[in-house]
Amino acid sequence: MTSETGTRAPRTGPSWISRWDPEDRGFWESTGRPVARRNLWASIASEHIGFSVWSIWSVLVLFMIPEHGFSTTPEQKFLLLSVVTLVGAVLRVPYTLAVPIFGGRNWTIISTFLLLVPTAAAFFLVQNPDTPFWLMMVLAATAGLGGGNFSSSMANINSYFPEREKGWALGLNAGGGNIGVATVQLVGLAVIALFTASAGYLVPLFYAPLILLAAWWAMRSMNNLVNVRSDIPAQLSATKDRHFWIMSVLYIGTFGSFIGTGFAFGLLLQSQFGLVPIQAAAIAVLGPVIGSLIRPVGGRMADALGGARVTLWVFLAMAVCATVLVLAVQAAQLALFVGAFAVMFTLTGLGNGSTYKMIPSIYAAKAEDAIAAGEPREQALARTKRTASSMLGLIGAVGALGGVGINVTFREAFAATGSTAPAFAAFGAFYLVCAAITYLVYLRRPATAAPSTATGAGATPGAAQETATR
Template sequence: MTSEAGPRAPRTGKSWISHWNPEDEAFWNSTGRAVARRNLWASILSEHIGFSVWSLWSVLVLFMTPAAGFDWSAEQKFLLVSVVSLVGAVLRIPYTLAVPVFGGRNWTIISATLLLVPTLLAAHLIQNPDTPYWLFVLLGATAGLGGGNFSSSMANINSYFPEKEKGWALGMNAGGGNIGVATAQLVGLGIIALFTVQAGHLVPLIYVPLLLLAIWVAARHMNNLSSARTDVSAQLAATRDRHFWIMSLLYVGTFGSFIGFGFAFGLLLQNQFGLNPLQAASLTFLGPAIGSLVRPLGGRLADRVGGARVTLCTFLAMVIATGVVVAAINLDSLPLFTTAFGLVFVLTGIGNGSTYKMIPSIYAAKAQNAISQGTPAQEAHSHNKRVASSMLGLIGAMGALGGVGINLVFRESFRLTESAAPGFLAFGAFYLVCAALTWAVYLRRPARTTAPAADRVETSTR
């Protein structure tokens, strides 16, 4: 039995597409590909701005110096970005459900419009350092609205592309959004260089016209799919599936690390190596930029050789790279730290793409299994595609919680030891656990045949 997630918008009008079957090769080549890619590029723009807004406070904390009227400790700043990250993670769940209710185009317009609230609040707060800390954090947390955009955007784009191209499409969509972290930091660098730390309010204000542009592009170039539905009972059943929790944990390791490190990079440079705001801003954008740019590569590699293989190699490399970061901190070597930390960002980007590709592949495998047991092919594919779209958003939400954990661990690490090294040791141990889990569930060939879905994940990603 299925139930719909709330009242639906009318399914008629020029923005609505009533027939959509990307797995039909003739339809895809004649009509589907062009429409899907048009929606993809518009979605990337909106998600990019969303990530930028979500990242605003990771940039603005660089402006929060005693000279600007802020006498905040490192622990207070880490807590602020942790709360923003938390709000973004939690909002990913309702944002996933919003696409089937309102339509992908309509929700993109609504969600982009909502982002005007945190941008204007950020511009006000950064000019008022006397605002009580609790109120500052409460209002600043509205920037988390930008984090929710990811799940709705990914769930929407997942419905447009055939299985064989999902890795590329999801990687492009996510990578284009992820790089919003770096562009926001580049904007901050430019403002500091031109106007000093006294002009922090200009950073969010720059995004107001960009948001208006994103709204216009979505209204003009995006569509709603009438076939998009949320099967609530199937969604709840999927959360009881072990693969949901396993993939959530792996995505905590990849995306959680990306967003957590992206938010924390500037604070680490200031508090671990004593860099001033301009020096920190000149380096901060590099990690998120390269991590975002290689995310589509992770999806493409997963399409070619299998998501689990790419994910396993990524986690093992992250263990080694994190160890080098710890060595750089102990040696007080900024060049070694930035090089090794940059490599960690590259690996998180590749892992983001490969783990996200594994999610629809798992449910595609489940559809094939259902067909082999007698379920009509159209019914099996339709059901599992709806579940996969919802799971993309839910697992995205779980992964984003990793960003909260990253910043809370750094907060405690600095509070207890005045160093980030213990935090990075903890992260390295976690990546080793993720590598072992990936191998055990999705790559190991057990003697018994109790986990055929693991093998089918690899087969379906080739």
């Protein structure tokens, strides 16, 4: 932030922390840990509400039935979900860059208050079924504001924890946010059960006071870090690194699958198997619950076993799961479909945790390479930590585009064949590609291991790649 004279605005006050060095074990044990955890819990609350608002239309489309005056087709509903997902993905880029500009606490407060906009839009739309579809898409798209919260939250929390604990901390932060997808579906299920499917407007109304509560929590408990500065050109230049694009593809496979199927699961049950809203909502809530709760476990497994190993096995299992889903759709076996989806959500949760652990680890390894090449240690660590925080958010933005692809593929498959089986076949093929990339880039060891300096994530061209993901 700069003043009118062009000088940087002072970063002082009770919410600003001037010294922060979590890698210093003495500082971490005496001062850092309680402060980091306090910020983490408040961050989780805000991100949770953000995810709930982002995914609110995955519930509200279940209320949009002819009996209540809606004439929207399944193809239109998939398109609406795609637009909401797209806006959330795109907003993750500016949200990531906002953290060093405004401060983590300040931006969390601002972004939480902004969630009142899509909440009000949803409240209006559910009560007005005659709204033109183009206007419905425009207003529903504001729910994408909730999708941006994830990247700013992850970029902020990444700066608080030492490298040895980031897998667990980022997993908790992300998992606590991701479970917002399930929470909003539970709210929708409760509304249908208590007030029938004609009371969809109560879902956004329920979230209005929670948004205010989350903003108050952030004001009361969070901090801004003075040493997290804005260097947007340098941060964006990291997108030239091949690991940015590789990890983005992998995160499309894990998080894109989680958010895309999380949004679409209830609609799939309704459109593919003919379930009524309360049946679809009751089943659909299980998937996001599983995927969200298991995400920290994926981060912990990555801490212990290596992120690339966990990610490889996740993608192979996801490919098998996609094959089972094709068979379930073709045979119209609801039980098999739901069971395979439960496994798929478990795998996406594990993969979300393991891939996000890989990102800061790769850049930590690059810092060690720079130090070995003569760069001052503090300078190298500060630069790569700043880059890793940005990459967490930017890769999160690209990964969320996978959710757009999921819903667009569902829409096209349903429109062309009346079945989603072709979509699941395409997903299975993509998961195999992701598994191959993970193995070839981060696990395959060269036939001859010659000493070398940094090659992107380790000390030797192939063998040390796994070091960067542990």
